[in-house]
Amino acid sequence: MKSTINDVAARAGVSIKTVSRVINNEPSVRPATRKKVMDAVEELHYQPNLAARNLAGTRSYTIALIYDNPNAYYVIDMQNGILEACKARGYELLIHPSNSKSDTVNDELRALVEHSKVAGVVLTPPFSETQSVIDEVRKLGLDYVRIVSSGAAEGDEDNCIQVDDAAAAYDITKHLIEHGHKRIGFLCGGEEHISTHGRLDGYKQALQQAGITIDPELIVPGEYSFDSGVSGAKHLLEQDNPPTAIFASNDEMAAGALFAARLMHIEIPAQLSIVGFEDSPFSRQTWPKLTTAHQPNNEIAKCAAALVLNKARSKSAAETAAANKDAGIMKKFVPELLVRDSTGDSPT
Amino acid sequence: MKSTINDVAARAGVSIKTVSRVINNEPSVRPATRKKVMDAVEELHYQPNLAARNLAGTRSYTIALIYDNPNAYYVIDMQNGILEACKARGYELLIHPSNSKSDTVNDELRALVEHSKVAGVVLTPPFSETQSVIDEVRKLGLDYVRIVSSGAAEGDEDNCIQVDDAAAAYDITKHLIEHGHKRIGFLCGGEEHISTHGRLDGYKQALQQAGITIDPELIVPGEYSFDSGVSGAKHLLEQDNPPTAIFASNDEMAAGALFAARLMHIEIPAQLSIVGFEDSPFSRQTWPKLTTAHQPNNEIAKCAAALVLNKARSKSAAETAAANKDAGIMKKFVPELLVRDSTGDSPT
DNA sequence: TGCCAAATTGACAGCGTTGTCATTCGCTTG
């Protein structure tokens, strides 16, 4: 039923090693021979067996995605993007949700290498921004790509896909300012996420540039969750001099803010503007639909995966660089402002 | 660095075959020997190499999850549940999103077997309810579990985890009836999903039992999406004699209904009650929070995975049955009514 | 004590690939 490399070799009238050379795109195979083999592969619907490859070869054909993110949409987008890249090159993806609080990732990483012989990993926040994890990955000799907020790329740009949160947050804030808002509240995401700092920076920068004094009262700590959005917004709106707009660090928090406003009988966007960040599907399913910044997670993931795969299959850094150039892999993304219905002119 | 079965054998002073026996829990190993080996395993942190196992053995150590569901929360819940079961037994999970419209699943299934030597699959709707897919899986000799709406289990109960949509829908409808609602609209999910039929049946049954005539005008076709919920609800609410409650086939549709109501300045739940189904996280993030039926997807997935794994590792059906009994695997789930804020007394 | 069946253990051959290294081929060159 299922054909092996032997079948192909027999059919093509060559040795199995030559077949191996062809399917791995190695040099030193005469074009005529290559064609013979490829024909045989075609006819037999031959597909190399992954287990055998992993076992025999020095390199492996599986990569892992490491994440700890309550946002299902984010995770799914990542998975699908990576899966696309993997499929195109015959790789397999192991998904690995982990717990960033529990400090077991490093052990899990090691197990992943020894047990499943993973070749590379895609790291998402917060792991991608945790030094001990990065160190471990390097120690294990894994190829890796970190999806990070721009600030966290430091001297490791080659291994990073950056999301420029500050630039996007700047745009968002500017959008609010242009609508006459002067008192703009900011709902922070979790401290441990670099992204929330980047977003805050962009917010501050836009205010400063517009000559608006930054009021610390308007910046409230929190985490990337609906509930945090509810309480943070309440906190802001109960102040003596409440803001006319709220910048929530992600869509979930923005949904929370919307909820709080609703509770307090505040009309959106007539009395209060609210913006989110990320363009989660549900930012389109709230009332009113959320103004937000579109973060192309699927695209980001695809690039990240392409990057690891290029590394995994190349021997030298130069070779990797060349492959990357060819593939047109983007390494920096700026989420784009998406104006919907939750923002409008300042009431004052 | 990484230890192999040889290292363990050397350390324990036995042959590798004996080590193999121990780690596979095979009989015919003297307790003393077993202990020696287990100690060595412990000391060396030995973990069998998956690629080698897959290559050498007749059975494999990976299963796949096949799905095509736009609901990220559903998918993530499934993945996590299965992953848990897999981890506990040293299995690996391959996720396989596919396209139910394109008819390529069967080929993909075959590739999964030949290429990655998958031992079993967990099928979710709509694949779990598509005969051609089930046939292919059987033909390939795969162990499988289908997660299905009760109606679709027919003579294949042993391979099914059932969700009793009808029973849950009955409960939901009854809840509405008890609040005095007599005209209850029903927003159907996609025709191709058995679940939507089950839910509709439960709805009808509850009405009949309460002596309420079923009005076909109140049953509107649609699909499991937000937009469908919006348009379906609009359609209902624009009728001359609009319903006082709407039963949406899932939470997303319910959110859409909420949105439509908002558009038409209808107060929820004062003027209109709305219920969803599934208890997606976002059913808690709408205003008002949705009354729905809690579907324990994570639990369902765990049971499904446990079921395939038991099959995969057992030789005989009897053995499988025994293993299942031990594990206390539940095979039928009834989503439970969860009353929140979107339902109330009928205004009339 | 001796014998035998059953229980326990081990030797060895794969599984389907890749890596290493030796061999052969096809040309160029003198």
Added chain:
DNA sequence: CAAGCGAATGACAACGCTGTCAATTTGGCA
């Protein structure tokens, strides 16, 4: 036309494990 050299090809071991079957040990019983 033969030598010589790099390119193309192949033989074979190895990867870490399981399956098969043979060898050894154990314990019960006469």
